[in-house]
Amino acid sequence: MKPKRPILYLRRKFDAFLQSWRAREDRLPLILKGARQVGKTEAVRHFAETAYSEFVEINFVERPEFKEIVRDGFSVDSLVRNISIIDPRLRFTPGNTLLFFDELQEFPEIATSLKFFAQDGRFDVICSGSLLGIQVKRVKSYSVGYQETETMHSLDFEEFLWGCGYRDEQIAGLLEPVFASRPFGAAVKNTMDRLFMDYCVTGGMPEVLETYFTKGTFELVPQTQRRILNDYRADIRKYAEGLDPVRIQAVFDSIPAHLAKENRKFQWTTVSKGATRKDYWGCVEWLEDAGVVNKCRRMDVPELPLGAHLDNDAFKLYLCDSGLLLAMLEKEVQEDVRIRRDLGTWKGGLFEHIVGEAMVKADMPLAYFKRDNSTLEMDFFARSADCLVPIEVKAENNRSKSLRTLIDRETYKDIRWGVKLVNGNVGFTNGILTLPQWCAFKLPEIVRDFRPELS
Numbered sequence: 001m002k003p004k005r006p007i008l009y010l011r012r013k014f015d016a017f018l019q020s021w022r023a024r025e026d027r028l029p030l031i032l033k034g035a036r037q038v039g040k041t042e043a044v045r046h047f048a049e050t051a052y053s054e055f056v057e058i059n060f061v062e063r064p065e066f067k068e069i070v071r072d073g074f075s076v077d078s079l080v081r082n083i084s085i086i087d088p089r090l091r092f093t094p095g096n097t098l099l100f101f102d103e104l105q106e107f108p109e110i111a112t113s114l115k116f117f118a119q120d121g122r123f124d125v126i127c128s129g130s131l132l133g134i135q136v137k138r139v140k141s142y143s144v145g146y147q148e149t150e151t152m153h154s155l156d157f158e159e160f161l162w163g164c165g166y167r168d169e170q171i172a173g174l175l176e177p178v179f180a181s182r183p184f185g186a187a188v189k190n191t192m193d194r195l196f197m198d199y200c201v202t203g204g205m206p207e208v209l210e211t212y213f214t215k216g217t218f219e220l221v222p223q224t225q226r227r228i229l230n231d232y233r234a235d236i237r238k239y240a241e242g243l244d245p246v247r248i249q250a251v252f253d254s255i256p257a258h259l260a261k262e263n264r265k266f267q268w269t270t271v272s273k274g275a276t277r278k279d280y281w282g283c284v285e286w287l288e289d290a291g292v293v294n295k296c297r298r299m300d301v302p303e304l305p306l307g308a309h310l311d312n313d314a315f316k317l318y319l320c321d322s323g324l325l326l327a328m329l330e331k332e333v334q335e336d337v338r339i340r341r342d343l344g345t346w347k348g349g350l351f352e353h354i355v356g357e358a359m360v361k362a363d364m365p366l367a368y369f370k371r372d373n374s375t376l377e378m379d380f381f382a383r384s385a386d387c388l389v390p391i392e393v394k395a396e397n398n399r400s401k402s403l404r405t406l407i408d409r410e411t412y413k414d415i416r417w418g419v420k421l422v423n424g425n426v427g428f429t430n431g432i433l434t435l436p437q438w439c440a441f442k443l444p445e446i447v448r449d450f451r452p453e454l455s
Contacts, residue, residue: 005148007272009046011162018047022124026150029114031104031139035291035320036130037228043152044100044126053125056083056090060106063336067107074113076120078242089370091132094122104129104139105239113144131239134289151291154204154321156361157196157441161214166196170364178435178446181428189425189436196438197341200354203323203359206293218338225327229329232292239290243282243397251283252292255317256328257406266317277311277313284317294318296356296366300404304388304414305368306381316368318356325353348395351437352379355393355421358440371399376402381449388414394422400432407431419443419453428452 021027031414034040048055059068069082069247080092097119101110104127114432117125127147129135136149155163174192178182183191202212202221205228212222236252237245244252260263268283270277298314299306309401319325327335329350336342337350356366358379368391370377380391393401403418407430418429431452439446 002268008214009042010155010206010209010213011113011161012038012043012152012155012159014043014150015352016048018043018074019051020250022047022051024160027124028109028118029127029143031111031136031147032126032292033136033149034128035154036231037205037207037372038152038154038291038320040128040152041102042130042206044098044102048098048100052096052098054091054093055100057102058083058093058095059102060110061103064106064341067110068131070110070113076113076116076122079113079116080123092123097123099123099125101125102129105131105135108135108139109142109270111139111142111147115146118143122238131235131290134239134286136289140186143267152362153420156204156325156358157199157204157211157438160199160202160204160209161195162432163209168277175445176438177426178442179435179450181426182425182427182435189347192436192438196436197305197337200350203321205323205328208323221323221337222327222334225324229324229327235290235357240286242453243286248283248286252287253279253316253328255293256325257321258317259325259353260348263370264316264349264352266315271305284315287317287393290319294320294356294360294366297378299367299369302378302381302388302390302412302415304371306365306383306388310367314370316356318360318366320357322350322354322357325350328335348393351395351421354437355380355391355440359443362441362444364444376405378402378406382419382443384447388412388418390415390418391443392418396423403428403432419446 019032030045032040036375060066065086066083069086072082077450083090084091105108111127115127117123134181135427140147141151158171191387201218202208202224205225208221208224211224212218232252233249236248240248250271257270258259260264268277268280271280284295288295294404296318297310297312300311301309301310303309326337359366365380367381368377368379369381378390379393382389382391400420406412406415407418417433420434421437421440422430422434424434433450433452
């Protein structure tokens, strides 16, 4: 039986990565990580249709009988022979076949074969799975030096704009006013504000966006998001080996409560009264490895190099997709965002989450700063060529006391300018670049190319 295919395939940035992987002569078998339902399987299927004459997909959940293919060992010839015995319809053409092992967490031992496929070179191999992140160390131990790993996320705002019909050159043109430090015209700003709010409501899960783009409505968005959340909870119960699944789910379900507070730092007592880190040992790490949450660590001091000043015991937790976070909130908050388009009613926590998510999807590390016994704090930081750039998130467009302090004080020698994301327009004054909230998805290019001395 053929797998269910989406009505609409949404272009992904990962498509370009897969094409570049295919073009490399030295390519190794690929291990593809990512949270459940971010589109890994469909991306691989789409890639196979465009790049190979033969595609062999083996899903160890749907077809557990394929676990028997290793009964004669892990040589490529014996595996191909046994796959063909189980399903004689499958074809293997040397140099033009992609073999896809899906739901690898059900049978991680198959990763032993990656060494043999890499040495043989006749067939390309991709491995994936919904909870593969928690098995990566084990999988790599089976194939040390004979695989590469990549992570896929749900769609970011740029991919959302592709789905809306925007071309690459149109999206690139959105940065022209930023680098010129001039406001966006009303037509552009109003359109992007509206589309960004639509994206905040839907999030980036492909199944949710398929409904949005094909129907042009939000009618099935909340139901689909809640079902995905329940699938995540089911995965926790099924795959939490060696840990208490009830405690992992308690951490997962506590994320909205943490982000609703003025101080959004993760606290064990918010999960359970009187709880300590010891009580929930490994739970946060499990969720992080599974790709379900993103961790933003506190910096002891805002200095370069960024990674050298991170405190692993003080952190914030964000969900992997803001649309899913919205579906976890109380009904009144959901209605504020979905109906009244008010992103600021939830103490700024939702928008901070959206910016953090955008940074993760852009491969930017997450770090925040909070000085003890002081109101001085900063939401995020980015690294430019020669300095540390603080990023402040505002639900509206009010004062930036902490950002001003970090830029002005000689104590923070690595900080010379900063970014403020607001419900407003572009501007640059006294070292602070103000941007509309939806510009978050372009932060890597902005931080890299903006020249404050020329503005």
